[in-house]
Amino acid sequence: MLNDYFATTSRGLEEVAAQELIRIGAKNVRTDFTGVHFQGDRELLYRANLWTRTTFRILMPIARIKSFDGDELYRNVQKLDWEEYLDPNMTIAVTCTGKSKNLNHTHFTALQIKNAIVDLQKSRRGKRSSVDTENPDLIINAHIDQKHCILSLDSSGSSLHRRGYRPAMGDAPMKETLAAALLEMAEWTPDLPFLDPMCGSGTLPIEATLKALDIAPGLYRDFSFQTWLDYDHDLWQSLLKQASDRQKNSIDIPIIGSDRDLKIIRQAFANAESSGLEDYVKFARQEVSTIEAPADRGVLICNPPYGVRLGNEAELGELYKLLGDIFKQRFRGWTAYILTGSMKLSRQVGLRTSKRIKLYNGAIPCTLLKYEMY
Template identity: 85%
Template sequence: MNKYFATVSRGLEEVAAQELISIGATDVRPDFTGVHFSGDKALLYRANLWMRTSFRILMPIARVKSFNGDELYRSVQKLDWNEYLDPDMTIAVTCTGKNKHLNHTHFTALQIKNAITDWQKRKLGIRSSVDTEKPDLIINAHIVEKHCILSLDSSGSSLHRRGYRPAIGAAPMKETLAAALLDLAEWTPDLPFLDPMCGSGTLPIEAALKALNIAPGLYRDFGFQTWLDYDPGLWQSLLKEASDRQKTDIAVPIIGSDRDLKVIRQAFVNAESSGLEDYVKFARQDISTIEAPADRGVLICNPPYGVRLGKEAELGELYQLLGDIFKQRFKGWTAYILTGSMKLSKQVGLRTSKRIKLYNGAIPCTLLKYEMY
């Protein structure tokens, strides 16, 4: 069994931990912006294929001393890089964290890259080339006080990039956050779903992917596929398993609407790109005319809150309107608002039954739950 680390957005650690448990991970332990877990190679592949809320799956390989640049260089050279890297493979090094002497991530990454390639030249007479676009091996370094945790990045590009979103709106929600909101809202595929301010459609599309049990990583490549120990037979068996588990019907409506025709067109493009155009309904509609499409369901919306879009002082009426619509037209539903402004949330005028602290990128937000009886 190997130890792994799934990186997540701040506030989603518990959600990701439950996801990992559901796919068979053991020793699951949430940490700050990530989750530690254990599993075999199949579990590593499965986590990349199925995780909806994680950015990357890292495999730690060493914890080395790194008081300063020179010590980090010497520490990295003590590792046997032949275990992970052939000279004909390209590499890239990414870095997070800092300490007193290693306070520039680019410099830290450069020290590690130099240490590895100098080790190769000394041992083998030939070294790997750097490729920052599509490397064969991504080495992630995380500085923690006087130590550096070195990991192999098994994901490659971030897992939030499902591959279905060629059209992006002005303030797009990451797919990982959208998937997490569905989990936090306890939405299940037997409940109608509505996002009345859907933008380019991320929330409804993620709902459809979940309802159809489509693995979010089914149509993309991963970093582990160029590792020395890559097992293509195992990977193909997991892809077939995922394909066999897909469903073909959704029994309830999944709807996204927005008053902006341009972003609704973007949502249509994204639905078509994901093959979900027959499962998600998008419509141009002003929030003031929204009606409940069923007698029960889940509504989630992410209205502007004066950070990326709109000005806070001008948005109070919108939040008041949301509260009025929930109360008058959505009896039997559970409604959620994700906002970065508690001042604006007070304009909704309804009592919340739950408040969950989250981050939308670097913006602290709250997911507000309203049960409409």
């Protein structure tokens, strides 16, 4: 039996996430704004949580109900058979996104849904579920879409970008999901050397290493579906074993991150140690001006400051010019990428781009610029 699912992702990464889902067997895949609709069985739901590198949450829609106002929302929530998903001994949390004219406060909407569910439980069973916002047994996601409310079960729990390896972060850390998406957009494969000369806390090199070793990003964390009433423990254990058996124990190419700040490099190494990857990825303190190509071909990706969260745009032009000069003089045979939120600064690189990809770094509109160095 195929169920409907919805994977949330960052704006601009919808197509990358869709291709990931197709590769693990998703059916009827369709992109939407900041998400992907798809279908699959329970095993696919588990796989999507375990293996997708570019999604935030995997939701399972269970109903689309009319919700002109709070009263109608309450009544229609109570028409659903919540005993299929929820036992009074289980804890719950309700999250909400979206607004309408009469439901314009997400906290009120979530509270109305919670009240409808627990009032129904009390009337039928004499007891009700408790609310636990930290570690609930069931997370109900509500999305207000004009006069309707889409109710879903959140199978992921904490966001999937939290791989669990990053206790140390720099001043403007890149989300793991974005780093994984950049590797896909750059068409990087584990047979190519990889370099990030401005690596910060090391997210890009670490994500490249996880991919090179074929380590499932969700292998060492828990998920909300593990507390669902229909949780299949044996199925989940078999998927974990398959993922563990797939892991490689060697990499034949260099994966390198460097940064001028010794404190930041120590953070990157701490993150590599936390993920058990310290023997596979190399971090070094190095000025951008001194970097050299570690091989005759490979992929370079960097995310230099662009005057929004770090740096002053007026002072960064020389850095972008330096990057262009280094690419041209020292990285012949490589493909280089710059992620930037400033097209004005990108013009200082002085090289012709072969491709420009629009995406978002959080709420910041950015462009991934591709340079082929012949």
